[in-house]
Amino acid sequence: xxxxxxxxxxxxxxxxxxDLTKPRVVMLIVFTAIVGMLLAVPGAPNWWTVLMxxxxxxxxxxxxxxxxxxxxxxxxxxxxxxxxxxxxxxSMPVWQAVVFAAILCAAGMVLLVYQxxxxxxxxxxxxxxxxxxxxxxxxxxxxxxNIVIGGAAGAAPPLLGWVAMTNQVSAEACLLFLIIxxxxxxxxxxxxxxxxxxxxxxxxxxLPVTHGEEFTRLQILLYTYILIAVTLLPFTxxxxxxxxxxxxxxLNARFMYYVYRLYLNYSDALSRQTFFYSIKYLMYLFAAxxxxxxxxxxxxxxWLDWV
Numbered sequence: 001x002x003x004x005x006x007x008x009x010x011x012x013x014x015x016x017x018x019d020l021t022k023p024r025v026v027m028l029i030v031f032t033a034i035v036g037m038l039l040a041v042p043g044a045p046n047w048w049t050v051l052m053x054x055x056x057x058x059x060x061x062x063x064x065x066x067x068x069x070x071x072x073x074x075x076x077x078x079x080x081x082x083x084x085x086x087x088x089x090x091s092m093p094v095w096q097a098v099v100f101a102a103i104l105c106a107a108g109m110v111l112l113v114y115q116x117x118x119x120x121x122x123x124x125x126x127x128x129x130x131x132x133x134x135x136x137x138x139x140x141x142x143x144x145x146n147i148v149i150g151g152a153a154g155a156a157p158p159l160l161g162w163v164a165m166t167n168q169v170s171a172e173a174c175l176l177f178l179i180i181x182x183x184x185x186x187x188x189x190x191x192x193x194x195x196x197x198x199x200x201x202x203x204x205x206x207l208p209v210t211h212g213e214e215f216t217r218l219q220i221l222l223y224t225y226i227l228i229a230v231t232l233l234p235f236t237x238x239x240x241x242x243x244x245x246x247x248x249x250x251l252n253a254r255f256m257y258y259v260y261r262l263y264l265n266y267s268d269a270l271s272r273q274t275f276f277y278s279i280k281y282l283m284y285l286f287a288a289x290x291x292x293x294x295x296x297x298x299x300x301x302x303w304l305d306w307v
Contacts, residue, residue: 016086020069020097021062021104028283029061029157030054035286036161036176039293045165052115053164057157059108060128064153066101067132070094072140079198101132112164120164127156141203144210147192151184158286172239175230182227183282186220186259190275193217194268217263220274224259228252231285240292247288255281 037050069076069087073094076082086092105128112121135150143149155177162173189207192199193216196208208216231252235245258274 016092017100019086020066020092020100022065022068025065026058026061028279029154030058031283032176032180032286033057033157033161033164035290036158036173037165038161038290039158039176040162040165040173049116049164052111053120053161056108056111056116056121057124057160057164059104059111060124061157063101063104063108064128064132066097066104067128068136070097070101071133071136075202075204078202079195081195081198116164117167119167119169120160123156123163124160127153127160130156141205144205144207146205147188147207148185151181151188154184155180171237172234175234175237175239178233179227179230179285180282182223182230183278186223186227187275187278187282189216189220189223190262190271190278193262193266194271194275213266217266221259221263224256228256234289240289242292243295244288244292247291248285251281251285251288 034050034054037053038045069085072082073085073087076085076088082088087094087097105125108128109121109125112118112124130153131150135146135153139146139150158176158180159169159173162176163169166173192206193208193213196206196213199206200209207219231248232245234240235248255277258270258277262270262274
């Protein structure tokens with residue numbers, strides 16, 4: 001009986017630490033970072049570097065997520081979306097979360113410095129502090145443009161992955177950064193629309209709270225137009241070929257379908273659908289980059305041989 005109770009206690013503690021890292025967000029971060037790594041090299045990458053960079057970036061992102069929850073725990077306790085987080089419920093002491101975040105940060109930096117390269121470690125640390133501290137402490141409670149400015153930290157992973165493989169920042173890496181940077185506002189504002197009352201109660205000046213629902217829907221629409229233009233740039237500079245172009249056109253058309261319907265006739269249900277599609281959109285877009293990177297040149301060569 002004591003053993004069963006102990007196992008349950010350990011399982012609950014593990015679950016709390018796991019939730020502290022925002023695992024679904026971190027998985028998307030690591031995925032886009034890995035795509036950046038694979039795109040940075042023409043053929044097969046150094047898989048050890050891929051593994052170490054993925055672990056280092058993932059640990060740093062988890063540390064930033066934990067810092068975000070430490071700082072935001074009072075607001076988290078008010079909002080339905082976040083009130084079950086371990087710090088918001090009081091089920092985890094704050095000092096444990098602080099120690100955990102510090103260990104994750106240190107482990108991530110050690111891996112990146114000694115197994116990848118110093119530039120990746122420095123940029124990852126800046127990104128982590130940008131999200132965990134600068135966005136959470138200064139931007140989020142101060143301005144409705146918080147997610148626009150703070151989105152730079154969330155847009156860094158593919159750039160970090162590229163730098164991990166090349167030890168330099170290139171124009172292509174910056175373009176991958178730009179795609180996520182422009183994607184972030186329509187993605188997050190779709191969430192903020194159907195959670196606007198919770199943000200208002202928590203005192204967070206999200207755009208729907210400060211400028212209203214109609215203005216926010218217009219901003220989502222305008223940013224989506226910009227996003228479409230930005231996602232076509234990799235094709236125009238010959239970074240990707242026809243596979244990416246077709247996928248990007250289809251994904252953009254579906255995204256605009258959701259956004260335009262949201263703009264014309266708002267409902268919380270449609271806002272929720274737009275938010276969840278935006279996550280799939282980004283994953284599929286980066287998957288299309290990988291597919292094009294490894295298949296397009298081969299398809300072109302096969303075509304030239306056939307004709």
